[in-house]
Structure formats: structure tokens, C-alpha cells
Amino acid sequence: MATATETTQDPTIVEFDVRTDEMLVNMGPQHPSTHGVLRLVLRTDGEIISECTPHLGYLHRCAEKIGENVTPIQFIPYTDRMDYLAGMNMNLAYSLAVEKLCGMKIPEKAQVIRVIIAEMNRIASHLVGMGAYGLDLGTFSPFLYAFREREMILDLFEEVCGARLTYSYITIGGAHDDLPEGWVERCAKFLDYLEPRINEYHTLLTFNHIFVKRTANIGVMSKELAISYGCSGPMLRGSLSRTEGDPDWDLRRLEPYCGYENYEFDVIIPPFPEAPPEAVIGDCWHRFYVRMREVIESIKIVRQGLKRYATAQGSHRVELPKHLHPGEAYVESECPRGQMGFYVVGSPAKSMVPLRVRARSSSFSNLSVTNAICRGCLIADVPAIVGSIDIVMGEIDR
Amino acid sequence: MGWVEGRFEENFITTTLEQAINWARESSMWPMTFGLACCAIEMMATGASRYDMDRFGAGAFRATPRQADLMIVAGTVNYKMASRVRRLYNQMPDPKFVIAMGACTCGGGPYYKYGYNVVKGVDLVVPVDVYVPGCPPRPEALLEGLMRIQDKVKGMRYLTKNQPIEVPIPARTGYVQLPPELDDPNPLKAMEKQLAFAKKTKEEAAPSKA
């Protein structure tokens, strides 16, 4: 239906009344760029998104119900399977909650082992995050490089606990075993290998012209929005600004656990002088870059931990009490994706089985902001935004 | 190969059409990107630099079921996802193969007892060709599963006459609801009905002679 408007001066130009209907586009649950089984229902007007509704639950595995039926030691393997990219950090988060409930004191050696292992897992997780983000944006090679380095970390973990992905190594009361002989040297050698590679990734991906075009100034999230939706981790830190006097919002710094207060590291907060001119604070590029810089900080922490390990006193593990204390404890720890909280309610009857285990998942809160930041974007930007949140569906659905 | 062998010049090989097709099919087994949970990371690792699934012709992960031959169900399937798995399976072109990767897809795994929302084995939803146990299986194990699929392809005899008709509905169908015209309380009668149905559909699908 063409209606020529009367205001047209030139009779050869006919303005068409091009009206489009709103359309619902279903993305997922089987979609290569939704990192698993997330389903997004996009309400679009042409290419512009007016509403983006995430639908969860395609990986709901009843972890909380299991948690209130098994003992804490038995629940440790399930925490691995929640955030399967950072199993060690999840083991640690749950262990911390049970230890807080029981008032356990962890020996120094176990603490050092925990810090080393958790930071190594953070590196591995961020490497996968980088590779998968590249895949989302259409480049395959960073993924191959990231997995090359990650396999080396997995080799180190395999020596420690025998598993590649679901470790159950950090457990309640410390770590399951001591580090094997010669591991410290091999780990140090790996860190020396990894550190120069980070700059290669930056040339390959971070400052790549196409990558910057796809991520800079896309999905901008203000600090207030992030806080009101309860975002945490790199997602929140990418929106903070040091020049505005925002605090170092990192639980390793604010509420140190496992002796993080003794380690020297920087909390990565924008602005970055090396950022490309079109990037603004809070966009996808900054969230990604915060992760990449955190890898370097983690390398620093692991190096200090390896030094500390040589002189650390005590055993690698202490025994659990006979039954859980009545009462409740809520602990958050800084996982690669943000603040992972576990809320454990001990049974008043003397029992080892908790009354309730609640997992406050970081990606769950991070993902809830999607609708707010996707509104007004193009469809092609949705993978960039969702990828920059770095979700793991196992942790969201539990 | 019989009498034709060695009768041609060099660089000629003789084979049967069926073997040639099977050879082509087994060495370009395209899997579908179908990562569900933890096992998906091991599946990615299998496809990535160290294990390099491409060596066995299975490196082209397709994002759409319509281009894929192989569905690697990597991770826990729950009730909400089950109908999607079934639909994706139906969208794949024949011949299609399914690897159940990991303990959860083999039979519920660690979520068997308290997992109110977990399907206790993906074979309740789609027919499975190869089970790869482990939680998660190592990449080597997945490669082994892929080779078993390739063995299966190598043994396919669909061009030969008088071969038994493949039952289109999985042998373990007790769990997926059948349409009433194919179902019967007596399993033998049900099997007869299904075979008759299969024969009929195969005849209908066959190209006409004229």
C-alpha cells in the first residue's frame, strides 16, 4: 500500500508508508551462541529489539533438593556440576559456607593450596570465556588458542586430583590431598609460559578492529542498573569507574577469605588508558577486558601462593565435626562469574544432613539484567551482549 | 574384490557402491552443536586443539540439525528440555545417529535419586546408538564413541536386497508415547503393527518405477 505524501516537493520521489509488524523471534534453547540451553524470546521491530525475555530452566537439575538430602561431603561433587567451568571455585564456595556454619579453622597450608587452585581455575574459566566469546562473534581461532592453554591447566589439575572437569578437590576442611611432588615447579613453568601469551590474545582478539566494532559501545550498563539487578564480578566491575571513586568491589579484597588479605593484587576497574576510543565504561568490551586483566592478576596471586606454599605450616585438611551445627550461614565468595553465595541451614536435630542448601548464583543475577540492556539493540548484538555476561547455564538453573 | 581386481590401470580402485557411500559417510560425520551441560565443555575440548576431532572427519560442528548426521547429547536432559531434544532429533535428516555422552544421558547419573526434573536417560526420549559413560567422559572416550558410530556406518547395508527393515521407532520404545494405532498391550502384536507401519511407510517413500 503506497500513499504518496502531499508534502513531497519532487513528484518523482514517492514516500512509501513502510510499516512493520512486531515479530517474536525465538533464540534457543539450542543455539550456538547462547552458551548452553538459554532460551531468549526477542520481540523485534525489524532489527531493533524492543523486549528480550530469557526463559530458564532447561538445565534445572534439582541441586538444592539434592543438597538437603545428602551430607555436605556428598554434595561437593554436585557443586562442581553447577558451574562446570570453575568447579574448584564452586567447591571452595560451598566449603566456606559449611566451615562458617561449623566454625572450623583451616590450617595455613590448606588455605594456600586453595588460593593457588582457585586462581588457576579462574584463569582456565576466563580462557574459555574468551574463546567462547570469540566464537559468539564469529571468530574461531582464539578458541583454539584458549583451549591449548586450558588443556595445560587441566593437566596440572589432573595431577592434583585425577579429574579434568569435575574435580571435587577442594573439600570441607581443606583440600582433598596435598599437592604432588614437583607440581609447584611445573605450575611455575606454566605461568611463565602463559604470561606472554596474554598479549598475543590482545593482538588477536581484544584490539582487533572487528572485535572492537562488535563490542565497543554495545550493551552499555550503568553502575546503578548493575547494582539494582544485583550484578557482580566482572559484570559489575566493568561498569565501575575508578575516577569516580568507586570502591574495589571484589570480595577477595572486601571480605577476604582463605587469607587473600596477604596477597598483593589489583582489583581491575576501568578506566583503562589502552581502551579503544569508541569504548565506553560499562559496555561489552570493558566487561571482556576486565576478565582478561583478571587473568594477569590471577597469575600474580598464584606466583605468590607458590612461594608461600614452600613455607606453609599445618596439614592440608582437617576433619569435619560429627554433625552440623544448628543455625544458618551465608557466605559469598568471588567466583570467576561473580559473587557465588551458599546459604546452609543446619538441622537442629544432631544430623550431618543440612536442612536447606541454597545457592545464590552469580550468573542468575547477571543474566536478569539482559532485558534492560538488550532493549533498543540490534539482533546481531544480542550474542555479543549475552556472551559478555559469560553465563554458565548449569549455575543459573542449578 | 573378485575378478575385476587388477584389470585396470594404476590409480583405479574397485569397490561396491554401498561401501563407497559408507566410506564417505563415516569420514564426514558432522555432529550437531548440542551442548547441554558439563559434558559440552568436554565436547568442545574434543573439538579443540589438543584432541582435534577433525582428524576423524567429525570436526564440522553444525549449528542446525538439518545439516547434521550425529547428535551428541552432551549433558543432562531434563523434562523441560526433553521435548526439544526430540524435536531436534526429528529435524535431522536420515541416516542419523545419537551418542549419549555422559552418565546423565546414559541413565540419570548422579541426579537419579533426587532429580525430580531430570530425565533418567536420554534413551527415554530418542533412540541412542552409542553410550559413552563417564562424568564427564574424557575426550578420548568420546572419540572412541565416535569410532563405534563409524563402525556402525561401515556395516550399513541398505542398498542390498532382502535386508530386514529397520524399525523406525526405537526398540526401547516403552517410554515414548506411541500413537494408538501402533500400540498394543501385547508387545508382540505391537511389534507386528509397527513393522507393518514401517513397511508401509518405506513403500510409500520408495521412488516410483516409471
Next chain:
Amino acid sequence: MNAPDIAASLEAQFGPRIKSKKLDAIDPFVVVDPADLVEVCRFLRDDPRLQFDLLNCISGVDYLELDPKKAPKAGYEPHLEVVYHLSSFPHKHRFVVKLILPRWKENKAGDMPVVPSVTSQWAAADWHEREVYDLSGVWFDGHPDLRRILLSEDWAGHPLRKDYEFPLEYHGIRGR
């Protein structure tokens, strides 16, 4: 500000409307009536000394001992708790607010207890409340879009209730 000060400032503001407090617990908490929840939350969020602008978690806890032999020794009456974990971005302190509810509204099984929604205070409450509704069976009054979030729409029951019975079959797929 530490927990006793936060509890004291709450008591100064609300007086007897703070039902009880427990400051010697591992995570100190106060208990409020569901009717006062929104007001308390607004005060916690907006008071310049408190400024709890991060809602970390909402959890529903079902207190019920199914075994009749163990029930007298369980140490609690059957009830339901909704726990709000809050923290503050500017002041970096944490606090816990609890609601104590009957397991079923007016003891009629199947009738969910009703809690006012705090989505107007924290946007994060949106999904968390949906999850508590989905898994623990608490109705949040005033929530803009209270649907099941993790389980499918036609699911029956609330799995994190202690007396939940696992389904034997779902849409033709057997349960065990």
C-alpha cells in the same frame, strides 16, 4: 555499621514492629511481619546510614520433619521462612531480614502463604521471587510477572517443600 547498630536503628525506626532479632547468630538477623516488609525494606535501602542497595538472595526455607517419630525432637515447629540477604555497596556491610510464615495459608494445604513483593525496591528481586515461588511455593503479592522460572509452566507442586512427592511420569516420559 555492624549488625547490632543496624538492628538498633531498625528498632528505633519501627519499634515493636520488629518481631524479634538474633544478634548472636552467625549471620545476625531480624524477623519482621510480612505486612511491614516493604516499609522495612524501603527504610533499609534509603536510609543514608544503611543504604542496602544490593539484594543478594531471597531464599525460602521449609521447616518440616516428615518422620512422625523424629518430629518432637526436631527442634522446630513446621513453618516456612523467607530470608532476604542484603548488602550495601557504599558501606560494605551485610544484613539479613527474615519472614516467618505458616506452611500453608490458614493451614489449608495448597493455599500458598502471601508475601508482599519487593520488586519496587530492588530489580533483582524479580527473578529471585519467581524462583522462590517456583520451588518453595510462596506467593508474592504485587510482583509484575509471577510465573514459574525454572520448572515448566504445567508443573505440579513446589519441589523444595519437604513433603513434595517426585513425579512418576511427565508427558509420557517415565520418572524412574
